[in-house]
Amino acid sequence: MNDQKGARRRGPKGAADTGVGTGAAAGKVAVPDDGGRGIKDKPQAGQVYQGKGVSPKDLLLQNLDHVLGLVYTLLSFWTRFYRIGHSSNVVWDEAHFGKFASHYLKREFYFDVHPPLGKMLVALAGFLAGYDGSFEFKSGELYPETVPFVTMRMILATFGVLMVPLGWYTAIELGMSQWACHLVALMVLLDVGWLCISRFILLDSMLLFFIVFTVFCLTKFNNQQSRSFSFGWWYWLIMTGLGIGCVTSVKMVGMFVTALVGLYTVEDLWEKFGDLKMPVRDQVKHWAARVFCLIVLPFLVFMASFKIHFIILNETGPGDAQMSSLFQAGLEGNDFSNNPLEVAYGSRVSLKNMGFGGGLLHSHNHVYPAGSGQQQVTCYHHKDNNNEWDILPLWEDAPYDPQAPIRFVQHNDVVRLAHSMTTRNLHSHRVPAPITKLNHEVSCYGNSTIGDIHDYWVVEVVDDLLRGSRANVDRVHALTTRIRFKHQVLGCYLYAGATMLPQWGWKQAEVSCVEENNPKDTHTYWNVEAHFNDRLPPADFKNLKSPFLRDFWHLNVAMMNSNNALVPDPDKEDILASVPFDWPFLHLGLRMCGWGDSQTKYYLMGNPIIWWGGATSLIVALCTFGVYLMRMQRKYFVMNDRDWNHFLYVGKVAFFGWILHYVPFIIMGRVTYIHHYLPTLYFAVLMFAHMLDHFIFSSRSLPFTAKGVAFGICAGAVVGTFWWFKGVAFGIDGPIGEHTGLLWRKVCSSFNPELT
Structure with missing residues (x-):
């Protein structure tokens, strides 16, 4: 049915715009300035700014996104590097990954459940810092002066630093308003969970970086879709494949973001398959490009990381028995x-x-x-x-x-x-x-x-x-x-x-x-x-x-x-473990070190505003989608085609990214900890910003002042909770009983001084 005379709509009275699916309403609406620059206002992908005869002010405005990205990057350096060497003890899993770096530097073959790229990067950080591989990295042990642990932490924290500008640019590429882009950058910058995990000799900062990088490349590629087989199109498709290869070479959790790219690709190719105007030759080229760039190339990167792993570790070591006898015969010593x-x-x-x-x-x-x-x-x-x-x-x-x-x-x-x-x-x-x-x-x-x-x-x-x-x-x-x-x-x-x-x-x-x-x-x-x-x-x-x-x-x-084989042991109680249902609403954190009065203490938890807001936004998004479908079925006008497609596109990236990273941990039987939720959190952040953008920042019915007030409240809440809980990432000194303000919920009993 194309008759829309009786259609009701979401929007200011008197406005009319293009219908969705079932027809169009008459007339056009003048879109008020929402104080942001969404996908509708963005320059087309690949556009080059003209600098000739441009004033410094205009040049600044043209490059404002990059200036703000630089500001967020500098702020990220401060949050990730501040007091990074305050604790001179081996903290949490530094005992494992520091030890693996030692094996690389001594070229001793070892075995671990994770692919080698992340651990080789840890070893590279040690090599660049001047570490000789002689330290055993025993848990809780004091670092000797010969181990440049602060430099190693700083090199690895750089991956956490780069998450922030990537989050900023990803929000821009997703077509969010400037308010929402700022909110994404602030949440990535100021979540104490991401901050804490990035400041030690661990794999998680690299894993998070490559996940965020892969999503960024995917959004860049999506914005090149109107220019198929152009240089920019090929470049970002290849970079997406390289991102997949790198993230899976750090941890197998990278398979989840690979699945997200796979779902996007299946939908994209299916739509192209339905385009009867597209020549068969172009159809085949699209399939071949995806197969090579998103399957063959990532697999080659994955294999290359193992090849380099075998080349470096050419001497006998503690992991020999995991390999075949013939492989061991080729090891020196x-x-x-x-x-x-x-x-x-x-x-x-x-x-x-x-x-x-x-x-x-x-x-x-x-x-x-x-x-x-x-x-x-x-x-x-x-x-x-x-x-x-x-x-x-x-x-x-x-x-x-x-x-x-x-x-x-x-x-x-x-x-x-x-x-x-x-x-x-x-x-x-x-x-x-x-x-x-x-x-x-x-x-x-x-x-x-x-x-x-x-x-x-x-x-x-x-x-x-x-x-x-x-x-x-x-x-x-x-x-x-x-x-x-x-x-x-x-x-x-x-x-x-x-x-x-x-x-x-x-x-x-x-x-x-x-x-x-x-x-x-x-x-x-x-x-x-x-x-x-x-x-x-x-x-x-x-x-x-x-x-x-x-x-x-x-x-x-x-x-x-x-x-x-890493399943919970019924004969032992793991006080650090948690279950996936504890994560979205932050029911439980993780103690990363000893809890003595004289020790610097770190507690892995998240910024409650970010975690609660992200989890709630996923529920809101599902309800909103359901309501919109029912309204459209009843011939209510919801939004025009372009806005509807954008709403679905960002929602699918965020929702399916969250589902693919979260549900597997519910299904698998292995022991789990709260840091397993940190990759999933990124997609909850995108959904949180997307819902705020949809209902507030990009709304055509709210005045600019109301949007500014809403942004100020959200940003203030994020900054305020970060400042209150910053000690869990920067380090808590003195008796834990002196920090009773961190007892923010009763179930968070790890802060109870009676448990020390």
């Missing part, structure tokens, strides 16, 4: 050069599971609390003597004689594996495994003189990474030969998956015996890693190289498995 090549009876070996993320076959002097009650067998990702096993003949055969001729292990040999530390034998029987009940339990049983036929394992050679198929493998070789162990009696295969044992099993991986014979299941593949046999000569493994793609995939799966 490992002891594989002393290993004999061919495995024989009487050899003492460690067995590495070849499933991605696999560990070393392990046993210790603890028993299963149920089932057989025999000694536990697990997979362990750290090297120690409990990973060593002796390859021995069967019970009915003659005992191993070190003076007898050497007998090498071959395909289809039946062996007994005795745990070197306890002398018990690797054993399986018809007892359900502790977790994977469909599999048989694997245990250690007996000793050097007591055992039975359930200790017998058939060695099945799969292939060799250097010599090829089984037909070319005459003897089992250390590092390269892939083998399976088949239980001679039960016919099941020794198996190590990603299932973790409870606390009684020390959170190590379960080892069981699986009846299904799947020759392709790498979780049943093993190789000999460490190999000790005085009767055999050492081999030269220096020329062995593991393919990069295999190492890349292996490390990523190991990271994913380790991250999934």
